[in-house]
Amino acid sequence: MKKLPVTLRVAVIWWAVVALALLGFGIASWGNSRLLAGGSRSGLIALALLLALLAIGVGYGAWRLLRGQLAGRAWLTTMGLIGGVPLVLRGPRLGILGATLLIGVVLLWLPPSLAYFKEQARAARAARQAERRRVKGLPRR
Numbered sequence: 001m002k003k004l005p006v007t008l009r010v011a012v013i014w015w016a017v018v019a020l021a022l023l024g025f026g027i028a029s030w031g032n033s034r035l036l037a038g039g040s041r042s043g044l045i046a047l048a049l050l051l052a053l054l055a056i057g058v059g060y061g062a063w064r065l066l067r068g069q070l071a072g073r074a075w076l077t078t079m080g081l082i083g084g085v086p087l088v089l090r091g092p093r094l095g096i097l098g099a100t101l102l103i104g105v106v107l108l109w110l111p112p113s114l115a116y117f118k119e120q121a122r123a124a125r126a127a128r129q130a131e132r133r134r135v136k137g138l139p140r141r
Contacts, residue, residue, distance in 0.1 A: 004068060005116050011107035015062035015076055018104060019055045026051030054079075065108075070120040073108045080105035 004012070026048045033044035057079060064072030080101040087098025107113070 002068065002116065004066075005112035007107055007110045007112045008065065008068075008116060011076075011104060011113070012062050012066045014104045014107060015058055015065065018100065019059035019062060022051050022055035022058060026055060054083075068116070070117050070124060073113070073117060077105050077108055080108075 029044050029051060030048035033041040033048065036044070058076070061072050061075040061079065065076060066072075084098040084101030084105065087094045088102065089095075090098070
């Protein structure tokens with residue numbers, strides 16, 4: 001297995017920190033729900049669960065990226081764009097969170113990262129083309 005370039009090592013650390021921050025915010029939300037005495041706890045509990053699931057998803061992507069898998073880059077890019085772009089457009093407070101996600105996405109697409117994943121991308125493209133050829137060869141109904 002080839003050694004990860006510096007940009008991907010920084011991206012792994014970046015996304016791992018994001019996952020830990022999401023988990024920390026989830027724990028804080030759950031803790032705040034325990035402090036409330038009224039019936040408005042369900043929103044904080046739901047937020048805690050959502051943040052925990054997001055932390056698991058981002059951590060999974062960072063782990064796959066650490067292993068040098070192209071799917072880790074695709075997963076984190078998807079999560080970063082889906083979360084980052086709307087947050088940047090919401091205003092300055094949430095824009096900082098969105099920018100954090102988008103910086104992580106940029107790290108995944110810098111030239112050293114692209115060069116590292118070039119062979120995996122070619123192999124994945126060839127597999128998709130072979131699958132399309134196989135499907136087209138089936139008899140029509």
